[in-house]
Amino acid sequence: MIWTTLKVGFHKLGTPQVFYRLSSLLPPWLWAGFGVCAAIGVYQALYVVPPDYQQGDSFRILYVHVPAAWQAMATYVVMAVLAMIALVWRIRVAEIMAMVSAPIGAAMTLLCLATGSIWGRPMWGTWWAWDARLTSMLVLLFVYLGIMALYAAYDDHRKGARVACILILVGLINIPIIHFSVEWWTTLHQGATIRFFGESTMHPSMMPPLVWMTVAFKFLYAAALLTRARNELLRQDRSRNWVKLLMLKST
Amino acid sequence: MIPDFNYAPFVWSSYAIAAAIIGWQVVQPWLAHRALRRELREDHLAEQLEQANDA
Numbered sequence: 201m202i203w204t205t206l207k208v209g210f211h212k213l214g215t216p217q218v219f220y221r222l223s224s225l226l227p228p229w230l231w232a233g234f235g236v237c238a239a240i241g242v243y244q245a246l247y248v249v250p251p252d253y254q255q256g257d258s259f260r261i262l263y264v265h266v267p268a269a270w271q272a273m274a275t276y277v278v279m280a281v282l283a284m285i286a287l288v289w290r291i292r293v294a295e296i297m298a299m300v301s302a303p304i305g306a307a308m309t310l311l312c313l314a315t316g317s318i319w320g321r322p323m324w325g326t327w328w329a330w331d332a333r334l335t336s337m338l339v340l341l342f343v344y345l346g347i348m349a350l351y352a353a354y355d356d357h358r359k360g361a362r363v364a365c366i367l368i369l370v371g372l373i374n375i376p377i378i379h380f381s382v383e384w385w386t387t388l389h390q391g392a393t394i395r396f397f398g399e400s401t402m403h404p405s406m407m408p409p410l411v412w413m414t415v416a417f418k419f420l421y422a423a424a425l426l427t428r429a430r431n432e433l434l435r436q437d438r439s440r441n442w443v444k445l446l447m448l449k450s451t
Numbered sequence: 452m453i454p455d456f457n458y459a460p461f462v463w464s465s466y467a468i469a470a471a472i473i474g475w476q477v478v479q480p481w482l483a484h485r486a487l488r489r490e491l492r493e494d495h496l497a498e499q500l501e502q503a504n505d506a
Contacts, residue, residue, distance in 0.1 A: 231477070238473075242466075246454055257456035264469040304476065311472045315465045322458050420476060427480035434487055438494070447495040450488070 214291040216433055217442050223430035230423035234416050241412030249406050258322050263409050265315040266394075268308050271417040272340060273375055275305035278421075280372045283365035293433070295361040298368060299351050300428035304421055306344035313337060324388060332381035333389035336374060343371040357436055 212218055245263035252259035282298035285291055316334070317327045328334065347364050354360025382391045393401045394410070402410075437443045456462050 246466075251457070256458055257454075258458035258461055260456070260462050261465040264465055268469070307472050307476055311469055314468050314472075318461050318465045318468075322461055420473065424476045424480060427484065431480055431483050431487055434484075434491065438491055443491065444495060444498075447488075447491050450492065 211291075214289075214293045216293065216437055216440075219293045220430060220433055220442075220446075223426040223433070227423045227427050227430075230419050230426070234419035234423055237412050237416035237419060241409045241416055244409035244412065249409060252406075255323060258319060259406075261315050261319040263413050265312055265319060266410060267413040267417040268312040268315065269337070270414060271421055272305055272308040272312050272337070273378060274418075275301055275308060275421060276340065276344075276368075276372070276375055279305065280368055283368040286361065287365050287369075292358070292436075293429070295358065295365065296432045296436070297425060297429050298365060299347075299361055300432055301425060302344050302347040302351070302364075304424050304428070306341060306348065308417070308421075309337060309341040309344060313341065329388045331388040332385040333378065333387050336378040336381050339374055340371075340378060343367075343374060347371070 213222070241263065245260055249260070251257045279298050279301040282294045282301065286295040286298055313334075316337075320329070321327050347367055350367055351357075351360045351364040354363065381387060382389055394407075400407075434443060
């Protein structure tokens with residue numbers, strides 16, 4: 201009974217009208233959540249936490265670098281789940297959500313690479329090194345750009361999305377490579393300092409802004425995802441009756 | 452008010468890039484939505500005019 205309800209709810213969510221309504225209602229709350237968490241996080245990162253005893257104030261860059269890196273990888277995992285749903289059940293809304301995730305993931309990856317490079321200059325003495333972590337992160341950016349280009353290359357959106365979904369699943373192999381690169385190879389990039397299971401080597405006084413910023417990035421992703429998906433749905437369904445009715449109501 | 456950091460140019464440029472990239476994530480879909488709705492409304496009005504002319 202519960203399974204049937206869940207299944208019906210899942211498929212109902214896949215109908216354009218229901219999804220459009222949901223993607224219109226939720227984003228303002230998600231943007232507000234992002235604004236509050238980011239404001240607290242940035243304030244704590246710049247004004248509350250003390251400078252690092254070795255890195256000085258440059259360590260404050262990590263409060264945007266680390267959440268961006270985590271979000272770049274999390275976006276890819278969510279995108280792969282959506283791609284799987286889209287390929288197995290042929291749910292168009294899942295296809296759309298997978299496709300619009302790519303530019304958000306690319307932006308997060310770019311932010312991670314740019315801030316990492318800026319941090320690297322004073323700390324490592326170089327803007328860039330062909331180190332396993334940095335290179336695998338650069339590959340992630342190219343995979344995101346490849347997905348976006350592949351989807352845009354097809355006039356038939358559904359065909360383009362299906363081909364891009366296959367590329368998403370192939371590119372998933374890069375995520376464990378990024379995560380374990382610092383363990384598998386000798387890298388300039390340091391190993392994990394924050395552990396979910398086990399003791400972190402980061403001082404507890406430096407943790408709160410990181411938590412706030414990480415939550416802020418989750419809100420940002422959810423809000424941007426729904427807003428972009430709503431746009432793409434409208435664009436694809438522009439000649440359908442439900443969109444015409446919607447326009448009729450708004451005029 | 453503005454904290455006096457060592458490595459200040461590196462810290463501030465990182466936060467500026469973050470603000471620009473995140474700002475784009477906020478503004479771009481919103482602008483796209485506004486443009487799309489305007490376009491769809493114009494299409495709809497054109498369609499209505501066409502129907503009225505045919506009648």
